[in-house]
Amino acid sequence: MPGPLEGVLVLDLGQFLAGPYAPMILSDLGAEVIKIEPTRGDSMRYGAPFIGCQRGKQDLALDLKRPEAQEIVLKLAERADVLHHNMTKGTATRLGVDYHQVTARNPEIVYCNTYAYGYDGPMSISGGIDPLYQAVLGLEYEAGAVDQGNPPMYLRFGMADTANAFASVLGVLSALYHRKVTGQGQDVWTSLLNGGAMFVSEVALLADGSPAPRRPSMDKELTGLSPCYRLYRTQEGWIQVAATTQAQWAALCATVGRPELGADTALATFDGRVAARATVDPVLEMAFEARTAQVWQALLDGAGVPAEIAVDTRGGETVLHDADNRALGLTASYDHPMMGHMTQFGNLIDFSDSGPGTYGPPPLLGEHSRSVLTRFGWSEGEVDDLIERGIVYQAAEGTPYPWPI
Amino acid sequence: MSGPLAGVRILDLSWGVAGPLGVLMLAEQGADVIKVEPPGGDPFRDAPGSPVWHRSRRSVVLDLKQEEGKEAFLKLCATADVLVEAFSPGTMAALGLSYDELAAKFPRLIYASVPAYPEGHRNASRPGWDALVQARSGAQYEQPAWRPGPAHLHMQIPSMGACFLLASGVLAALHARENTGRGQHVATSLYQGVLAYTTMIWQDVENLNAPDSLVMAKTYPPGVHQVSIYECANGEWMHAGVTVGREATCTMESILGIEDPDPARIMTDLAYRAEHGQRLRAAFITRDRADLVEQFFEAGIGCDPILSPTQAFDYPQLRSNNMIVEVDDPEFGLMSQYGPPAVLSRTPSEVAGPRPVTGQHSRSILAELGYDDAALDRLAASGVI
Numbered sequence: 001m002p003g004p005l006e007g008v009l010v011l012d013l014g015q016f017l018a019g020p021y022a023p024m025i026l027s028d029l030g031a032e033v034i035k036i037e038p039t040r041g042d043s044m045r046y047g048a049p050f051i052g053c054q055r056g057k058q059d060l061a062l063d064l065k066r067p068e069a070q071e072i073v074l075k076l077a078e079r080a081d082v083l084h085h086n087m088t089k090g091t092a093t094r095l096g097v098d099y100h101q102v103t104a105r106n107p108e109i110v111y112c113n114t115y116a117y118g119y120d121g122p123m124s125i126s127g128g129i130d131p132l133y134q135a136v137l138g139l140e141y142e143a144g145a146v147d148q149g150n151p152p153m154y155l156r157f158g159m160a161d162t163a164n165a166f167a168s169v170l171g172v173l174s175a176l177y178h179r180k181v182t183g184q185g186q187d188v189w190t191s192l193l194n195g196g197a198m199f200v201s202e203v204a205l206l207a208d209g210s211p212a213p214r215r216p217s218m219d220k221e222l223t224g225l226s227p228c229y230r231l232y233r234t235q236e237g238w239i240q241v242a243a244t245t246q247a248q249w250a251a252l253c254a255t256v257g258r259p260e261l262g263a264d265t266a267l268a269t270f271d272g273r274v275a276a277r278a279t280v281d282p283v284l285e286m287a288f289e290a291r292t293a294q295v296w297q298a299l300l301d302g303a304g305v306p307a308e309i310a311v312d313t314r315g316g317e318t319v320l321h322d323a324d325n326r327a328l329g330l331t332a333s334y335d336h337p338m339m340g341h342m343t344q345f346g347n348l349i350d351f352s353d354s355g356p357g358t359y360g361p362p363p364l365l366g367e368h369s370r371s372v373l374t375r376f377g378w379s380e381g382e383v384d385d386l387i388e389r390g391i392v393y394q395a396a397e398g399t400p401y402p403w404p405i
Numbered sequence: 406m407s408g409p410l411a412g413v414r415i416l417d418l419s420w421g422v423a424g425p426l427g428v429l430m431l432a433e434q435g436a437d438v439i440k441v442e443p444p445g446g447d448p449f450r451d452a453p454g455s456p457v458w459h460r461s462r463r464s465v466v467l468d469l470k471q472e473e474g475k476e477a478f479l480k481l482c483a484t485a486d487v488l489v490e491a492f493s494p495g496t497m498a499a500l501g502l503s504y505d506e507l508a509a510k511f512p513r514l515i516y517a518s519v520p521a522y523p524e525g526h527r528n529a530s531r532p533g534w535d536a537l538v539q540a541r542s543g544a545q546y547e548q549p550a551w552r553p554g555p556a557h558l559h560m561q562i563p564s565m566g567a568c569f570l571l572a573s574g575v576l577a578a579l580h581a582r583e584n585t586g587r588g589q590h591v592a593t594s595l596y597q598g599v600l601a602y603t604t605m606i607w608q609d610v611e612n613l614n615a616p617d618s619l620v621m622a623k624t625y626p627p628g629v630h631q632v633s634i635y636e637c638a639n640g641e642w643m644h645a646g647v648t649v650g651r652e653a654t655c656t657m658e659s660i661l662g663i664e665d666p667d668p669a670r671i672m673t674d675l676a677y678r679a680e681h682g683q684r685l686r687a688a689f690i691t692r693d694r695a696d697l698v699e700q701f702f703e704a705g706i707g708c709d710p711i712l713s714p715t716q717a718f719d720y721p722q723l724r725s726n727n728m729i730v731e732v733d734d735p736e737f738g739l740m741s742q743y744g745p746p747a748v749l750s751r752t753p754s755e756v757a758g759p760r761p762v763t764g765q766h767s768r769s770i771l772a773e774l775g776y777d778d779a780a781l782d783r784l785a786a787s788g789v790i
Contacts, residue, residue: 001647004577006579007584008580025573034702035521045617049604049605050617051608051617051619051620053406053604062481117726119748120725121724122721122722123702123721124725125528126651126702127651128649128709129630132708135643137712137714137717138713138714139710141712142560143559143560146711149636151642152642153556153631153632154628154634155548156548156621156631157474157605158604158605162604171747172750173580174410175408176410178752179409180580181412186640186752188747188748188749194728194746194747195746197728198568198569199456201687201716201742201743202453203714203743204740205715205740206737206739210618211714212456212740214452218557220552221557222557230557231532231545240539241542244534298451306537307540308531309541310540310545310546310555311502311541312541316547316607319543320607320608321602321609327525328523328525328526330523330596338615339611341611342608342609342611343608343609344604346571348593348600348601349570350593351578352590353587353588353687359594362617
């Protein structure tokens, strides 16, 4: 069965992570994605996790500084549904592929440019990478518990890059739906700042500028938000509890042998427990040291207290090789000509009627230059000429890069 | 509403974070969202995010456990394009509202589920609080804390992945429906929400010596970008010296008034690199952050202040890009909140209204379905609405 986006053609002119990840998600959903890559390679190809955002794409390597290459993009854009990239402001215009230049050839295209700092404002001219948006939005401040006297902490999940990509999937798919209904394409933009803001979307200010209430903060040890909603170290391993109701809190305290805390009316609410952390946390911490996380998990399950062992996946290994995950399609494997057998996450979304994603390896630089061009109307002789003149790069058998690695 | 999803009606039965936030993104692209709440209201109305995550929709109270409530709900389904639910597995089936039952009646309906774990997963029946999925998925161990062991993540990674997956899945299914004429079941989960953020770090590659095969290194603590964090005067922090694709006109050191490092030595001599790092830190801690940010930006050196979530509202780029919206919440009054994350030129995203009061639109929505005043009074008397 085809994916839900079968028949959608996407041109991906992005580099690094924030640009290419959204087209990869569109590819996972069944769209055909052609990655248009500089002949020297995506800036992330050799120094960072390139493979995390390229699977399933075809690769056409072009020297976009050449007018002939720009014309190739415009010709392909005539047939495309979506053009997506993360060039800094002004770059697309210099390369002849901005919204107006592209819509002159295909007025119905959905065109998405994702930025770093947004489209407007004094910093919109600048690029930027993930940690900067974790910084300005408050993620690093809260992750490290700076208000407790700690340093800020970078979250190693590439948060803002990834959220930016999902914001652009949201914008592109909304615009594609609108086009299905009305026939009209449009210009869409998102940014790392816009996408990252969703992580702190619960933060709001009251009219007097003070923060809206009820938002708990973390402790200095980074265990959690409340004695009833935090990690505890055990004799062996850590366990996260989420005893959010009074009944669960009482059961938690009884299970670890401190029933008097569960009966204390001052601790009957989440906020009451937060207020008493200085005295309650040490008591429960000591209680949890008495048994292993495995034993606590069984006892808390039996008492109806929501709790989970904090699992060390050893860098994702236990997740990627988990039989359940594999059987459910949560992991995907494919073979790459140089990297060999590869595994990463699989289906992020399951569809009952449209098929599951079909995933392929990340492409080599220029791996599909010839096949893409000939399919879209260039003759073999024209392609030979474009390659010879350095406008197109095609990976030769056995030497996939234009220089020795 | 005139957004790209104008004419799309969504019934939102979800609670928690991922469901309401994913639905919010669709609501502010123009979908007509009806929040279906149990008598007494969604228990997550007390959550700090409720004024934001529950805005841009109408609210109807329906007791789905009563026959008349279910009957009214089925009438609503007949008018809907999308249903979103976030219950634990089996809950909808127990109400007689499983995907199979509704698909038989409403073949065009897109039925979206966002539980904690995917159906069929060994953890599917385990409790689904965000922090529990953080623990079970390995996200907490992936983020080393200041002490040995896992870190609780204040930012709710599982939910913050699943909200985007939910919105993307619904949109893809809407797209497919235009081709096939049929709705379908779209399912994602908080667990898959975590996976969405592992693309840089969880890869298994057979030939580790191949070019392109790098995965982001795990460094303690807590990641590669931690090294560009510096403390300035007055306990303020910033990132500095980050690559932003601009040509720098001078070095960071020249602005800080210290000597540039020997470019060859800093690449090969670890002790020298550590000493230089100490010189940098000693220089930063005496300097005013705002002053440095300005000078670095002028010079094309990537940097930003590390702000608290509240301070972030004063970051100029947010206002420049209209990312902050004013919303008149029924409980808190006028609030500054984050607006929609994607900007569409022809069909602008917009906030459709503040969070509704529980059941604010019960009578008007049911009246649209043909219930008259007498019928509505009866439903109210029996606690159905």
